[in-house]
Amino acid sequence: MTSGDLAGMYQQVILEHSREKHGFGLHSEADASSHQLNPTCGDELTMQLHLDGDVVRSISWEGAGCSISMASASLLHDLVPGLTIAELHARIGLFRELMHSKGAGVDDDEPLGDAVVLEGVSKYMARVKCAMLAWVALEADLAQLAK
Amino acid sequence: MSHPAGTTELTGSLTDDEVLVLRRDFPALNQQVHGNDLVYLDSGATSQKPLRVLDAERLFYEHDNSAVHRGAHTLAANATELFENARATVARFVGARDNEIVWTANATEGLNLIAYGFSNASLGRGGADATRFALQSGDEILTTEGEHHANLVPWQELAARTGATLRYIPVNDDGTLRMDEAERLITSRTKIVTFTHVSNVTGVINPVKTLVRLAHAVGAFVVLDACQSAPHRTLDLAALDVDFAVSSGHKMLAPTGIGVLYGRAELLDALPPFLTGGSMITTVTMESSGYLPAPQRFEAGTQKVSQAIALAAAVDYLSSVGMDRIERWESELGARLVDGFAAIPGVRVLGPGSGVHRAGLASVDVDGVHAHDVGQFLDDRGIAVRVGHHCAQPLHRRFGVTASTRASAYLYNTTSDVDAAIDAMASVRSFFGVSS
Incomplete structure (x- = not known):
């Protein structure tokens, strides 16, 4: 009844993350914070970045949106602790490449950890922006740091 | 409902059989999506076009x-x-x-x-x-x-x-x-x-x-x-x-x-x-x-x-189809949509409930599942609906939601189109793991 593509996008681990939302809940302080809104669907997300020097301690976030955008933020939360800012930039770039691969994937997706489960989203052009929401928000945090 | 030829043909409603005939005029409706026959329930956003309309535009450019x-x-x-x-x-x-x-x-x-x-x-x-x-x-x-x-x-x-x-x-x-x-x-x-x-x-x-x-x-x-x-x-x-x-x-x-x-x-x-x-x-x-x-x-x-x-x-x-007949047909489809959606646990119809006269459309909020996910699930079955705020953010805010899923019918939709949407909607919450 359900196509392989749909099951590929909505893998159990994604649906679990969309419900569990690792890292959900904002802190009173952050090294950078940004708010992203997707005006076409109303999804929104606030992303806080917490650093120890040049290394990511954690992220925290709040938002409302579809299962893909929520799961993606949760998976991102699990990926980033311990990364340097340069490594984080690279991960975001790699994830963007994965999302725009139209199902083809990327050569080396190991640096993305569990977030590779979102690869199935790349077959659905209209949903790529959902998966990117948290990552774009974190990218905006990094841009603030650079200022 | 049947009509003696040439007498009452513009009264009453349409029938599924008549709709299946006039549907042949709409090439875009005759296709498959994800291996299923397309069920187009997004006419509130934009309608499909009959050959007569496409021909009119082409003939103008060819001759006049x-x-x-x-x-x-x-x-x-x-x-x-x-x-x-x-x-x-x-x-x-x-x-x-x-x-x-x-x-x-x-x-x-x-x-x-x-x-x-x-x-x-x-x-x-x-x-x-x-x-x-x-x-x-x-x-x-x-x-x-x-x-x-x-x-x-x-x-x-x-x-x-x-x-x-x-x-x-x-x-x-x-x-x-x-x-x-x-x-x-x-x-x-x-x-x-x-x-x-x-x-x-x-x-x-x-x-x-x-x-x-x-x-x-x-x-x-x-x-x-x-x-x-x-x-x-x-x-x-x-x-x-x-x-x-x-x-x-x-x-x-x-x-x-x-x-x-x-x-x-x-x-x-x-x-x-x-x-x-x-x-x-x-x-x-x-x-x-x-x-x-x-x-x-x-x-x-x-x-x-x-x-x-x-x-x-x-x-x-x-x-030529008759606007009064189209209105009655869509009213029947709208009532069928609302009755079907409202009967599904966890699905809330935005707007008047069963038994209230309405146009041929219904928007719903599915408890625990975002509208985009609902729409994606329906699309997988070939069912096209609108998801989002439908350019009406204040009304959605009034209903306490940011987005909804809308099925909207037109003269070319059958009761089985509506039933397909209802059947799919009934499976949404279990697919996303928010109900048993």
Whole structure:
């Protein structure tokens, strides 16, 4: 009844993350914070970045949106602790490449950890922006740091 | 239901068998999506087009293509005649006179045309005839909480430009207008009352005549958004006694890029123009210009000729099926949608519940599942619905949601289309793991 593509996008681990939302809940302080809104669907997300020097301690976030955008933020939360800012930039770039691969994937997706489960989203052009929401928000945090 | 040939064929409703026949006229409906037959339930966003409409546009370009209202050659004359005949056809369809129909790109442009007409009058443009449209501080524009953004944002802007105040009629929990509030809010300060005929989110049919009576009693102009009514039911704008109305072609079997503005003739001839330039003038000097009467005064520049001709073909197609029959059929489909959706645990219908007369659409909130995920799940079964806020954020906020899933039917939908959507909706929550 359900196509392989749909099951590929909505893998159990994604649906679990969309419900569990690792890292959900904002802190009173952050090294950078940004708010992203997707005006076409109303999804929104606030992303806080917490650093120890040049290394990511954690992220925290709040938002409302579809299962893909929520799961993606949760998976991102699990990926980033311990990364340097340069490594984080690279991960975001790699994830963007994965999302725009139209199902083809990327050569080396190991640096993305569990977030590779979102690869199935790349077959659905209209949903790529959902998966990117948290990552774009974190990218905006990094841009603030650079200022 | 069957009809003896040639006797009562334009009364009653449609039947599934008849719909299956007329569906052959719509090539886009005959395809598969993800291995399933397409079930198109997104006509509230845009309709599919019958061959007769596609042919009309193509034939124009093959035989008659030329600039209208200029040139002395034969093709120019033919094109002008087809263009103006199209206007007459559409005018008859909505109960208007030919000179009361202005072509626009879409309904949004129509609403902006009206708003900028008032705006320009407020700046003193249009002379003594236009002073009736002038707004100033203390004047009020009244809209409703249930509008498409196209019938809200232009009025916000008009209020900001003129110093007038924008107010709105709130809605009840079921999306119907608070008529007690309407009576309280429509006062001698009210200059414009603007509202949708049929809600694109809830399918609520607003009480046009009551609102017109209240507005005209205080001398206010009435603007009707007919985008969700003109395609789906018999519309007699003169009988409804509205002052202005707008609709879009692409929601009623016509191509994109063509819309209709209606205005009572005496108003259109007095309203200052919005877009200015060629084709809408009488005498032009280096200092100033005189303007043609309506509709030409609002049709600056090269016109949407093939689209207007295609819209007339669409109107002829709808008329040949019968608007009263289409309305009844869609009412049946709408009731079936609501009954089916409302019976599913965790699914809430936004708007009137079962048993209330509505248009052929229903929007739902699914507990625990975002509308985009609902829409994705339905798409996997070949079912096309709209997800999001449907350009009505304030109404969704009123319902306590940011997005919903809307199924909207048209004359080419069958009861099995509706049942497919209901069956799929019944499986959504278990697929996403929010129910057993």
